Amino acid sequence: MNILSTVFLRYDNKKIYYPNSVLITKPISNFYRSPEMGDAVAFTINLSTPMDTIIALKKAIQTYIESKPKHWNPKHSVIVKEIENVDKLKMALCVQHTINHQNFGDRNIRITELIFELKRIFEALNIKYHLLPQEVHLTQVNMNNWRMPMHT
Known part of the structure; x- marks a missing residue:
């Protein structure tokens, strides 16, 4: 809608221009607002x-x-x-x-x-997605050298 005219998009995407002075005298309904x-x-x-x-x-x-x-x-x-x-x-x-x-x-x-x-x-269809195998690094902890902290 512009100051002097309004543009309508017809069912076949053709643009139709009407002067607002004509539209003010006509009933208008919005058939289709967006795609x-x-x-x-x-x-x-x-x-x-x-x-x-x-x-x-x-x-x-x-x-x-x-x-x-x-x-x-x-x-x-x-x-x-x-x-x-x-x-x-x-x-x-x-x-x-x-x-x-x-x-x-x-x-x-x-x-x-x-x-x-x-x-x-x-x-x-038994369609799945599986993660590839991941490399895992393990480290052994020597329990003989490990001591429980003493609380006083």
């Missing part, structure tokens, strides 16, 4: 996870997203972000909600359900 919001859920799996299992993971995610058309836009992506320390495959699930940024409480509920579903999928 649908997106989210990304980052996760890490073992680099040794077979490709067949990763394909099954993507398919299971797609099935879940498509089963919730009132929550999620069917367009989503599972991306590989990086390989770290030659043992971790860092990935992310990028989704688009069917709500906009004004429904932040609903967003939190949906993203929580999505993360729990990812956990169920990981368990069903």
